[in-house]
Amino acid sequence: MAFPSYPVPGLWTLSLLTLLGASVQSNFIVFDDDPLQPVTQDETVSVGGTVTLTCRVAESDNSSLQWSNTAQQTLYFGEKRALRDNRIQLHRSTGTELSITIGDIQLSDEGEYTCSIFTMPVRTARATVTVLGVPGKPQISGYEDAVQEGGKVTLTCTSSGSKPPAKLRWYRDQEELTGRPDVVESNPDEPTYTVISELTLTVGRSDDNALIACAVDHPSLAPGDKRSEQPIRVLFTPDVTIQPESDLPREGGKFHLQCIANGNPEPISYVWQKKDGELPPLAKVDGSVLRFEMLNKSDNGVYLCQADNGIGNVQGQYTLLVQDPTAMSTSSGVDHAVIGGVVAVIVFILLCLLIVLGRYLIRHKGTYLTHEAKGSDDAPDADTAIINAEGGHSGAEDKKEYFI
Incomplete structure (x- = not known):
């Protein structure tokens, strides 16, 4: 890309020295431990973004660092800007570092940038700037009206402006679907691509009101940044x-x-x-x-x-099946009859237990009374019976004493 420039004292001479130094440098062996050898790194940036180019040396000998663009136009020499382009700004300038930023990056800014230090010989390092073309929001076409259950629907997803070519992915709600391989077409007016993908579905009633989505997968985008959805109606x-x-x-x-x-x-x-x-x-x-x-x-x-x-x-x-109107009351009566029967059985068992207990108590009481009157039945008269009942045992003892 050609940048508008204006003359800066001594810069043209320095540019010529840069070219001369670059040609001379090929005759010298540069060692990795050279403290004056500038070091840069490649950068990747999306269209519309800002890139920072940094050039460093390990030591300073008071020589100035310079950044040049892909057309070998000087962008900055030390702290001095050489081009009338407000997109290019000085980020940092010290004895060992020169960093610049380029904003609102365009595809034409892609290429190799050169950092030079004007020592004897002149030393250079290069940094490649890769510019990503940001794909446009995908567009889904092919769906016109509701589809009958068991029928097929073919959807087409298109996204333009990507560099490198984007990849298109299909989803039904959260489930990823497999479409046909992407078709990639180059755009005639710029180094970007248009990507086209097709998806054919055989739909069932479970697909009614489902969301079919097409999402763009590209290094310039975060997952899900650009996505379009198409609701599907199924007749059944x-x-x-x-x-x-x-x-x-x-x-x-x-x-x-x-x-x-x-x-x-x-x-x-x-x-x-x-x-x-x-x-x-x-x-x-x-x-x-x-x-x-x-x-x-x-x-x-x-x-x-x-x-x-x-x-x-x-x-x-x-x-x-129509039920008898008394079905509910009959059922209720049966329940009450069952409950009444259970209660009657319990009462009967309790009565039986009471009768058995009463007879047991009466029997034991009769035995006690019989022992009190023992011996009275064999007495010849009433007086003897009384004597036998009251102290029969004493009489026996007296008889024993008499015989002794």
Whole structure:
């Protein structure tokens, strides 16, 4: 790139000396431990960014350092700017370092920059600046309208302005998909590229409202910086289920069945039928609802609901079994009877235990009384019985003493 310049005293002479010194330098051996040998490093920067070029020497002999551009135009000589370009600024200048910045970098700024020190001989070092072309936001095309379940959709993603060529990646929500290999086209007006990628999907109902994304992968960008999304609509036949008002339809009561259909688009019509017969006279159809004003056991049977959304129709079924109106009370009576029976058994067991305990106590009390009157039955008269009852044992002892 050509920079506008203006004359600076002595700079033209220094530039000529630079070229002369560069040619002379090839005749000398430069050692790595040369303290006056300038050292630089390559830089990579994106279009629109700022690059810093730094040139250092280990020691100073009061010789000036100089930066030149790819066209060998002097940019800075020491602290003096040689070109009238406000993008180029002095960053630091000391006896051992010269650093400059170049802002708003363009693709034309790419190339090899030279740092020189005007010693005898003149020593130089080069730094290559690589400029990355920033890719544009990807554009997704090819989707025009909703796709029927089982159909295919082909999407095309395009991104321009990258250097080197970007890579395009496809995603469905967070899942990465595999598209066709990228097609890379060079741009005629600048050294950048246009990248094109295609993705073909066979869609199902789970893809309805899914986000298909195309993201640009490039060294100049952080992951996810440039990404475009395309929502997909899938048309599919409805799923049908029949939901009863309650699990216990009772004879004589009101009851209804709700036909629930999920499809895309939403169902536009519902048809109710009774399998192997006609709908009961007191059954009324209200769109997706079948109402029974007064249930009768003759209403028992299998009921069918057919939902149609224009893509297709699907049928669901429900078996109605009308219960006796006393079913709940009978069930409750049975529960109470069971509880009453258990209580009666417990009471009976307690009564039996009381009877056994009473008989046991009475028996022990009779035995005690019998021992108190022992011997009275064998007495010849009342007085002897009393004597035997009160002190029979003493009499025996007296008799023993008498014989002794």
